[in-house]
Amino acid sequence: KQEVTQIPAALSVPEGENLVLNCSFTDSAIYNLQWFRQDPGKGLTSLLLIQSSQREQTSGRLNASLDKSSGRSTLYIAASQPGDSATYLCAVSKDSSYKLIFGSGTRLLVRP
Amino acid sequence: NAGVTQTPKFQVLKTGQSMTLQCAQDMNHNSMYWYRQDPGMGLRLIYYSASEGTTDKGEVPNGYNVSRLNKREFSLRLESAAPSQTSVYFCASSEAHGGLADLPTSFGPGTRLTVT
Numbered sequence: 628k629q630e631v632t633q634i635p636a637a638l639s640v641p642e643g644e645n646l647v648l649n650c651s652f653t654d655s656a657i658y659n660l661q662w663f664r665q666d667p668g669k670g671l672t673s674l675l676l677i678q679s680s681q682r683e684q685t686s687g688r689l690n691a692s693l694d695k696s697s698g699r700s701t702l703y704i705a706a707s708q709p710g711d712s713a714t715y716l717c718a719v720s721k722d723s724s725y726k727l728i729f730g731s732g733t734r735l736l737v738r739p
Numbered sequence: 740n741a742g743v744t745q746t747p748k749f750q751v752l753k754t755g756q757s758m759t760l761q762c763a764q765d766m767n768h769n770s771m772y773w774y775r776q777d778p779g780m781g782l783r784l785i786y787y788s789a790s791e792g793t794t795d796k797g798e799v800p801n802g803y804n805v806s807r808l809n810k811r812e813f814s815l816r817l818e819s820a821a822p823s824q825t826s827v828y829f830c831a832s833s834e835a836h837g838g839l840a841d842l843p844t845s846f847g848p849g850t851r852l853t854v855t
Contacts, residue, residue, distance in 0.1 A: 670847050
């Protein structure tokens with residue numbers, strides 16, 4: 628059974644710092660991996676989608692990498708800002724279906 | 740363009756009561772989803788609908804029923820609420836058709852449900 632783990636559960640950094648969020652999964656046979664952002668009281672926003680054949684995806688200050696063989700993905704946030712404060716979730720899918728397995732998230736606080 | 744809307748935002752039920760959570764999307768998406776999120780956990784899929792009139796069970800369907808009334812609306816019903824169903828419920832939608840990776844792309848703001 629696929630399990631997705633995100634460590635740490637919470638992270639606090641000063642503004643301007645570069646940071647890395649980690650996501651690990653137990654079954655390397657994934658179809659794709661997604662990173663989401665969740666703001667308090669709001670729904671999820673999809674940030675980046677990495678197909679299993681890809682190694683990384685970039686969007687602005689965000690860069691997500693994928694290492695299937697080791698069962699790991701990282702989300703790199705450059706020059707963090709207080710507006711980046713949110714919970715970040717990763718999720719994997721085994722095949723081309725709709726079934727996503729989510730991690731429990733990392734709650735990020737960027738201090739001004 | 741409101742995206743995905745959910746009603747109500749908050750609800751408190753007593754054990755055994757029933758209620759329906761409403762979800763609607765105005766993006767002409769084909770697929771819709773219901774998830775629940777418990778404290779310290781990721782989202783878990785309750786039910787999925789690829790199109791009007793079709794539904795599929797997800798990871799945690801017990802205690803729930805769904806209805807895809809039309810392309811816009813997808814409701815989730817709790818027939819006899821239990822404390823274990825205390826959670827935040829999210830509705831989501833996606834445009835993808837069957838055969839392609841059909842992943843949720845738009846999420847509603849959630850319904851916070853407490854069952855006492």
